[in-house]
Amino acid sequence: MTRPLVELRAVSKQFGTVRALDGVDFSVQRCEIRGLLGENGAGKSTLMKVLYGLYAPDSGEVRVDGEPVHIASPRDSIDLGIGMVHQVSTLVPEFNAVENIMMGGEGDSFTLPVAAVERRIRELSDDFGLEFPLDAKVKGVSAGVKQKIEIVRALYRGARLLILDEPTTSLVESEFVQLLESLKRLVTRGVTVIFITHKMREVMEACDSVTVMRKGRVQSSLGRGEMTKERLVKLMFLERDIDITDSALPNVTVKPTKRSARPLLELDTVGAPGLHDLSFHVHGGEIVGVAAVSGNGERELAEIIVHPRNITSGEIRVDGASVNGLSTLDVFAWGVAFTPEDRVHEGVLNDGSIVENTLLGHHGEARFVSHRGFVRWNAVRQATRSVISEYNVDTPDETLAIRRLSGGNMQKSIIGRAFVSDPRVLVTHNPTSGLDISTVEFIFERLVRMRTEGGAVLWISEDLDELMILSDRIVVLHGGSIAGEFDRDRFDKVAIGLKMIGG
């Protein structure tokens, strides 16, 4: 066996009281696509950030080409030929692609050799099938294009090892296929790729080998031939048995329930900015999925239900009573709960504690806020503690700033918050985006429980596979109007997908 390109030995890293990495050994051979698989918080990103010089390890050793190296900052790792494409875009939105790519690196400090850089970028993009506009400001381009820019930037700076952190989070299927093709081309040209993901399907399709991490430790590394879905699940979750569907989603059984006679949520020819003439209803004991490609009115739909002041025509009724013109807090008082699409920016106050965040949306309720406006913190703390225990939020205590939770734990605390006051109607927008399979399963089960208990769930998602597992009906939204409605017995991925893109 040849000497590995990169080797990490016994690397440990602690954040406060959390052991993010616990004596991790990890090595990569040249010219392969190595998957790094694990659920959220398993330590995948942390491990790679150590390798990239963003985190200093508490102990352990990094070797490149067999030589021990000290990587104190990204500058060092770039010099060693390591490039990283982060989960969240690290481009400057105000700059164009060329400006973003030429930043950093040695030389040319007091000139701006735009033409030369452009030429080199063109060569690289032609070589690897990574085309993008060079002089458009990055803030206006899609997530897929941003990713291409970041990959080319790493190559521009001579990366031999390319680390991709959850590269598919915001890609659509066709972009994923394209990415895969480019990665394969990279590998044939001598580049090594580390592909961080929590999705088994991607590992199976993209990777030559895989390393599975769990709770800050490496579980095992498998070659192409040894990878099976069952084996990977077992390595990821160990003690827990998760039933998996073909699309590598948790399989949750949905039993028939009794629908309430009267719909709990009704939209009657509702018009609003970005929405035209929407009519549908959700009964108690029902999960209705709203399938829409992002940008087709799904955000507006969620917003108009929790903020019906902007209705321009029609009526929204909750349990038979019109909520038109009510404030968000009043809508919540009617028994509606909401979890927004973008948990970090819309779901929480990042610097607030979990307790403070749990109060949000319930701050109109007398049991939490007295009529004089004083917060009953004891009651809020109590509620928060039960959210933390009931939803397995992994945190030392409830006073932690919520931004310090991992994505999955943050989402669990948001979902838990929605259920604090037993809502009759839940509006939830992409509740599972970016979460690992065990958290997804947990959220699925919570939605099903609400349905069993007679609640009405309106579930907006881009992920048709997910919607088809749980929904009693799927409403397709296209261009702000309803393009179709499918009952469970008529679910057909192709037909629904076609409606989603306006076919």
Added chain:
Amino acid sequence: MAFVNVLLTQIVTYTTVYTLASLGVVIAGRTGVFNVAGEGIMLASASAGFLAAFFSGNWLVGFAVGALMGALLGAILIFLHETFLVSQFILGISLVIFGSGISDLLYKLVMGVRLQAPIAPATPDVTIPLLGRIPIVGAFLNHDLIVYLMYVLVGASWWFFYRTKRGLETRAIGENPVAADVVGVPVVRRRYIATIVGSACIGIAGAYLPIVIIETYAPDIAAGRGFMAIGIAIFASWKPQRAFIGGMLFAAIEVISFQLQIVSDQIPFQFFLMLPFVAVLAVMVLFKSRIEFPAAVGKPYSRE
């Protein structure tokens, strides 16, 4: 025509103060440091700079000490911010109070009480042959060296920020420090440099008031100009070339309101003193939609 020229010459003198001070805010702001200590830095530098010029008898020494005082206060600000992650605004306001206190204290300790106001050493004007004799153009040219320094600094910082790779990287820090960090730009080091250089500019602006404009020291000599410099930086969307235009605008308002004070005996002079501040508000309201901020200005940055 002669009157216009005199007026314009005077406006350029004041433009130097406003532009240098707001340039200092702009430079630091480009790395994400919102330096609101300008008023304090100007006051402290005015006092220290004037004393140095007076006792050495050399105006140049005065400006050097003024710049150093500015750099020192800037260094304190950025050190406390980067090391202890204290809010930039709290530090800035603290330094305003500190600067206004230290300026009078320093002057009284060193100078004591004098019956006759001490006069600053003269700053020689540098005239440009031919060009300097053209009306209007000449008003921009026949000045002391600090005015020329201001032109050079505006031009140089524009060139640096928009025509060099290092400037591009530095702007990136103010837009998205994470983005700069991951490509190996030394974020903290650049923030130190920008804040210290910027504060030195503000210090020179402060020293200009006692050494050139009133030629002696007076309490509260900055008179709010350090705050207006922040307004100019915002109005300028944090661009050096626009800071010059903004500086001229506010200098013009100040100079014209002096002239109006002289010619009108009906309106109380306080009304005219107020005008520059009203102008700041008016400009903010009028240009609100066109103002762009570096996205990360005022925000602390740490990796973990």
